[in-house]
Amino acid sequence: MPHDKSLNIEDLQYANLTESAESRSKLVHTFGALAELGHEVASRSNFQDTIRTSLHLILGSLGIMRGGVARYSRFEHEFNMLAVRGLGESFPLSLELCYEDERQFLTNGLAPIEVAQAAVLPFFQVYDRTFSASRLELFVPLVIHEETVGAIFLGEKATGLPFSSYDREIICAMGRHIGSAIAQRNLLAEIERRSEENRRLYDDLRMTYSDTVKAFAAAIDFKDKYTEGHSVRVGKYSEIIASELGWNADEVEGAAVAGYLHDVGKLTVERKIINAPYRINAKESAELNKHPSVGFEILSPIHHPYTDVPLAAKYHHERIDGRGYPDGLYDRQIPYIAKVVNLADSFDAMTTDRPYRRRRPPHEVFDDLHRNSGRQFAPELVTAFMRGMLKELQGESKEKRFRKLLGREYMEAEGLASSLRNILNSMTPTSPLTRISVGQAHG
Amino acid sequence: MNSEGASLGTASAKTAVVYADDYLNKLTGEKIERECKLLLEEGCTELVVDLSRTEIVNSIGVSILLGVIDTASNAGARVIFSEVNETTVELFDMLGVTRHADILDRAA
Numbered sequence: 001m002p003h004d005k006s007l008n009i010e011d012l013q014y015a016n017l018t019e020s021a022e023s024r025s026k027l028v029h030t031f032g033a034l035a036e037l038g039h040e041v042a043s044r045s046n047f048q049d050t051i052r053t054s055l056h057l058i059l060g061s062l063g064i065m066r067g068g069v070a071r072y073s074r075f076e077h078e079f080n081m082l083a084v085r086g087l088g089e090s091f092p093l094s095l096e097l098c099y100e101d102e103r104q105f106l107t108n109g110l111a112p113i114e115v116a117q118a119a120v121l122p123f124f125q126v127y128d129r130t131f132s133a134s135r136l137e138l139f140v141p142l143v144i145h146e147e148t149v150g151a152i153f154l155g156e157k158a159t160g161l162p163f164s165s166y167d168r169e170i171i172c173a174m175g176r177h178i179g180s181a182i183a184q185r186n187l188l189a190e191i192e193r194r195s196e197e198n199r200r201l202y203d204d205l206r207m208t209y210s211d212t213v214k215a216f217a218a219a220i221d222f223k224d225k226y227t228e229g230h231s232v233r234v235g236k237y238s239e240i241i242a243s244e245l246g247w248n249a250d251e252v253e254g255a256a257v258a259g260y261l262h263d264v265g266k267l268t269v270e271r272k273i274i275n276a277p278y279r280i281n282a283k284e285s286a287e288l289n290k291h292p293s294v295g296f297e298i299l300s301p302i303h304h305p306y307t308d309v310p311l312a313a314k315y316h317h318e319r320i321d322g323r324g325y326p327d328g329l330y331d332r333q334i335p336y337i338a339k340v341v342n343l344a345d346s347f348d349a350m351t352t353d354r355p356y357r358r359r360r361p362p363h364e365v366f367d368d369l370h371r372n373s374g375r376q377f378a379p380e381l382v383t384a385f386m387r388g389m390l391k392e393l394q395g396e397s398k399e400k401r402f403r404k405l406l407g408r409e410y411m412e413a414e415g416l417a418s419s420l421r422n423i424l425n426s427m428t429p430t431s432p433l434t435r436i437s438v439g440q441a442h443g
Numbered sequence: 444m445n446s447e448g449a450s451l452g453t454a455s456a457k458t459a460v461v462y463a464d465d466y467l468n469k470l471t472g473e474k475i476e477r478e479c480k481l482l483l484e485e486g487c488t489e490l491v492v493d494l495s496r497t498e499i500v501n502s503i504g505v506s507i508l509l510g511v512i513d514t515a516s517n518a519g520a521r522v523i524f525s526e527v528n529e530t531t532v533e534l535f536d537m538l539g540v541t542r543h544a545d546i547l548d549r550a551a
């Protein structure tokens with residue numbers, strides 16, 4: 001809020017200090033209240049407490065017997081009482097307004113309205129009995145930046161005297177402070193509401209993106225009748241690896257998307273090459289091997305929020321020993337996400353039936369991953385992947401992610417858990433000595 | 444704050460004394476109102492509010508004391524302030540508090 005909440009020159013002018021009829025001690029007392037009100041409104045204390053304190057300050061500064069502070073709801077067209085003192089049990093918690101009242105209050109601004117002389121307005125006609133039962137004398141619409149944000153209701157002065165112009169100036173200055181506090185609170189509520197709305201919009205967008213990606217993956221898989229569901233599975237395996245690596249939710253989602261879309265370049269490869277029920281020849285192979293680069297071309301113009309999906313597509317056939325394609329990159333030259341997708345892709349290729357061979361048994365697959373660690377695969381990715389599977393086999397993870405992808409029978413192969421444990425033990429260095437021996441084994 | 448029975452005022456009046464403190468000048472001072480309400484419900488007809496421990500009364504304090512006066516008058520009881528210093532008496536006079544409550548030992 002740009003509105004100044006502390007005691008300022010304007011307030012002093014409003015209070016009309018020069019009015020000599022008022023005693024010095026009265027001024028000291030009133031300005032003490034004004035200063036404290038400014039301080040209270042500027043403080044970050046609880047809104048309800050701020051309003052209650054404000055009501056005390058306004059009543060106590062001028063010796064007013066009773067009163068209340070209300071907040072205006074634009075949507076309900078009513079004042080909702082935030083704090084009341086001495087107005088009696090029967091005083092309503094909310095008071096309705098009509099359009100005419102609203103308009104009049106806006107034009108009136110912060111100036112106190114004499115309840116007894118406001119009978120022309122519907123508001124005072126409707127609540128006539130209530131106001132006289134509560135012995136209300138003044139009504140102050142809290143108009144801040146040309147918007148009614150609330151109201152102050154005030155009863156009679158303890159002196160029994162009518163409100164002086166000095167009193168009215170003080171009430172006006174205090175009303176501005178209280179109105180600012182309410183306006184500030186409204187703004188805060190609005191910001192909270194908008195950010196909630198924003199979050200929902202973002203979630204919607206995120207879901208739209210994720211749906212689009214899945215639809216794409218389905219389109220890619222549709223072209224290849226022998227590898228039905230391949231892209232979706234590679235997405236899910238990539239997701240498992242990423243979460244085993246401890247990546248955050250966005251990064252895990254990014255890995256899944258990279259997996260879903262890694263073969264998008266196959267959309268341009270002739271169907272008969274993709275679906276060839278035999279090992280393809282060199283020419284066909286060259287054609288097929290273009291798919292990573294084509295995928296990169298397709299994906300590059302699209303903005304992907306969580307990870308470099310185009311690079312994952314381009315380099316998912318690279319190997320860390322430099323014998324992959326299209327560029328024959330070595331270990332560190334290969335984007336990490338591409339290594340993740342490569343492992344997921346290879347694992348799915350080995351564990352599903354292909355036109356020219358059956359899926360390979362689990363022990364063979366994991367031996368292969370182990371043997372090719374440091375050659376084709378990054379070792380820490382292989383261990384992360386195996387750790388994920390072992391956790392599931394040992395019942396440590398609730399979600400049966402592998403079982404859903406590989407089938408129950410495959411997961412129940414005899415001795416699978418123990419051979420995974422053995423491989424993991426041999427791959428996880430526990431001392432410098434074993435680290436050297438692993439290095440030598442791979443050298 | 445505490446309260447005790449005391450024999451002040453008329454013989455037929457049931458009198459209670461409540462002690463205010465510096466907390467009177469904050470939102471926490473509202474507890475004096477609750478205390479008075481309880482005493483009034485118990486049939487107390489004369490409330491003595493002892494301000495000997497209250498150096499100054501600010502606007503919040505005044506508002507709370509006006510609340511006490513209002514509650515008491517609704518219950519048909521009267522309020523007496525005791526041990527009030529000169530500055531506070533002046534303030535009470537100026538704001539009209541003394542029109543609704545008596546001040547004991549006005550010279551204090």
Ligand SMILES: [Fe+2]
Nearest residue numbers: 262263316345
């Ligand atoms: Fe591929």
